[in-house]
Amino acid sequence: MAKNKKLVESITSRDEDFAQWYTDVVVKAELIDYSSVRGCMVLRPAGYAIWERIQKVLDGMFKKTGHVNVAMPMFIPESLLQKEKDHVEGFAPEVAWVTHGGDEELTERLCVRPTSETLFCEHYAKIIHSYRDLPKLYNQWCSVVRWEKSTRPFLRTMEFYWQEGHTAHENAEEAMEETLRMLDIYTEFCEDYLAIPVIRGEKTPKEKFAGAERTFTIEAQMHDGKALQSATSHYFGDGFAKAFDIQYSDRDNQLQYVHQTSWGMSTRIIGALIMVHSDDSGLVLPPKIAPTQIALIPIASHKEGVLEAAEALKDKLEDRFTLILDDSDKSPGWKFSEYEMKGIPLRLELGPRDIKSGSCVAVRRDTGEKISLPLEGIEKAVAELLEDIQNNLYRQAKELRDARIYDAEDYESFKKLIAEKPGFVRAMWCGDEACEEKIKEDTTATSRCIPFAAEGHEATGDRCVCCGKKADKLVIWGKAY
RNA sequence: CGGGGUGUGGCUCAGGUGGUAGAGCGCCUGGUUCGGGACCAGGAGGUCGCAAGUUCAAGUCUUGUCACUCCGACCA
Numbered sequence: 001m002a003k004n005k006k007l008v009e010s011i012t013s014r015d016e017d018f019a020q021w022y023t024d025v026v027v028k029a030e031l032i033d034y035s036s037v038r039g040c041m042v043l044r045p046a047g048y049a050i051w052e053r054i055q056k057v058l059d060g061m062f063k064k065t066g067h068v069n070v071a072m073p074m075f076i077p078e079s080l081l082q083k084e085k086d087h088v089e090g091f092a093p094e095v096a097w098v099t100h101g102g103d104e105e106l107t108e109r110l111c112v113r114p115t116s117e118t119l120f121c122e123h124y125a126k127i128i129h130s131y132r133d134l135p136k137l138y139n140q141w142c143s144v145v146r147w148e149k150s151t152r153p154f155l156r157t158m159e160f161y162w163q164e165g166h167t168a169h170e171n172a173e174e175a176m177e178e179t180l181r182m183l184d185i186y187t188e189f190c191e192d193y194l195a196i197p198v199i200r201g202e203k204t205p206k207e208k209f210a211g212a213e214r215t216f217t218i219e220a221q222m223h224d225g226k227a228l229q230s231a232t233s234h235y236f237g238d239g240f241a242k243a244f245d246i247q248y249s250d251r252d253n254q255l256q257y258v259h260q261t262s263w264g265m266s267t268r269i270i271g272a273l274i275m276v277h278s279d280d281s282g283l284v285l286p287p288k289i290a291p292t293q294i295a296l297i298p299i300a301s302h303k304e305g306v307l308e309a310a311e312a313l314k315d316k317l318e319d320r321f322t323l324i325l326d327d328s329d330k331s332p333g334w335k336f337s338e339y340e341m342k343g344i345p346l347r348l349e350l351g352p353r354d355i356k357s358g359s360c361v362a363v364r365r366d367t368g369e370k371i372s373l374p375l376e377g378i379e380k381a382v383a384e385l386l387e388d389i390q391n392n393l394y395r396q397a398k399e400l401r402d403a404r405i406y407d408a409e410d411y412e413s414f415k416k417l418i419a420e421k422p423g424f425v426r427a428m429w430c431g432d433e434a435c436e437e438k439i440k441e442d443t444t445a446t447s448r449c450i451p452f453a454a455e456g457h458e459a460t461g462d463r464c465v466c467c468g469k470k471a472d473k474l475v476i477w478g479k480a481y
Numbered sequence: 482c483g484g485g486g487u488g489u490g491g492c493u494c495a496g497g498u499g500g501u502a503g504a505g506c507g508c509c510u511g512g513u514u515c516g517g518g519a520c521c522a523g524g525a526g527g528u529c530g531c532a533a534g535u536u537c538a539a540g541u542c543u544u545g546u547c548a549c550u551c552c553g554a555c556c557a
Binding site for chain 2: 017019020023034036038090093094146148149150152155156160209228229232264266268297298299300301302303329330331332333334335336337338340349351352353354361444480481
């Protein structure tokens with residue numbers, strides 16, 4: 001028993017060493033393995049299954065709002081990448097280049113896409129001619145490569161999976177509407193499915209996407225109080241359209257430039273999922289995103305009738321829930337720990353005692369609570385339990401986050417809060433990039449976003465927390481991943 | 482890119498001053514078990530990250546290099 005305990009405790013305590021805890025969970029839950037390529041991870045079945053769930057739900061939301069999927073090439077000729085000045089400047093330092101095909105040196109080197117704006121723009125220039133061709137609402141699921149200096153599983157890898165939506169519209173209003181519509185979809189997805197509360201807002205000019213006119217973001221707070229940018233939605237105006245010559249004839253036969261957007265969410269969100277909900281026993285997954293919702297564990301399965309009863313229960317539940325029945329000869333205790341480590345939201349135990357009493361034991365992953373459920377009408381009880389787990393995870397995360405958003409009026413208290421209190425600080429900002437720089441230098445905190453005033457974030461004063469000059473922007477500040 | 486740490490069976494690690502490679506867990510076979518990581522017996526499995534060098538002899542010493550990890554800088 002004592003030595004077995006050691007196995008259970010092989011996850012580093014979250015409060016003791018958050019970074020090590022994170023790595024332990026990711027590896028022990030078998031989400032990823034390290035590969036022989038620096039900064040690139042193997043997404044193992046348990047990890048990829050989460051991504052597949054994310055894809056399925058998000059893709060459904062995209063389709064419902066009229067988007068269609070395409071696949072763009074993974075290579076971008078250097079000359080194409082160069083077309084939009086801010087864009088290339090932003091990404092050039094971190095692109096991977098292909099210089100040879102077989103033994104022959106290429107006349108023009110190809111970059112491995114770090115993002116696909118240029119490819120979409122090139123294509124749009126060819127296929128958009130009339131206002132009747134608009135809007136174009138394209139999305140693609142793919143992986144991209146950025147030559148990162150330091151990497152961590154999910155949070156920052158050299159190759160990562162994501163979706164990138166790229167749309168073209170007749171005018172600024174429509175493009176802006178689309179930008180915010182996608183921010184809404186990401187918000188809904190994070191809060192309703194991942195049970196991660198987010199703060200919505202706009203990035204400051206310093207933090208916005210290379211080539212964008214405006215960048216909107218949803219920011220989540222991790223269990224250690226640090227921020228993680230969970231998705232972004234960019235409004236491009238007609239900047240890319242002018243660089244790539246994407247024009248159409250409008251209703252009055254006048255040539256117009258399109259207005260564009262792009263938006264993305266990546267496998268990084270899985271890092272958020274882990275850092276928001278998981279605990280010292282391993283991964284915790286919200287039922288609505290968990291690839292497997294229930295682990296059904298027969299107790300004393302060699303005894304007469306146990307396996308049969310477990311099979312019958314499985315048949316009863318598997319149409320409505322994703323479930324695995326583990327009838328392997330591992331000990332029950334081993335299985336309990338294993339499925340806790342893997343984050344399965346609900347465990348059902350079925351043994352001789354339960355069969356005799358016509359019930360089974362349910363154990364919640366979020367609270368550890370054990371509940372006896374009558375087998376009669378168990379579908380409904382399980383559905384309610386899963387819903388309650390989903391809601392509880394969201395509530396817990398939101399309560400913790402809300403308790404860790406502080407307001408600062410002056411620079412001294414601002415610095416003190418950032419240094420001493422994990423979490424976010426709300427403070428006024430004058431709009432000067434120099435103040436952002438100074439704050440970053442003094443505290444390592446960055447501006448996460450300018451939250452929407454209509455969503456409960458009204459100005460807390462009229463002076464910049466850094467320089468004291470007149471300020472009309474409330475900014476959420478925090479240390480970020 | 483700077484600073485710290487670590488590379489030895491699948492995993493976690495032990496191997497003072499150089500001298501034929503070890504443990505626990507896991508894995509395989511058989512048996513007994515089964516309500517919080519079970520037990521017994523037998524068995525398989527390692528060019529010690531990689532490359533040079535010193536030496537009669539290198540897991541151990543020297544140099545280089547690669548990877549992982551943590552903390553910064555940079556970026557998502």
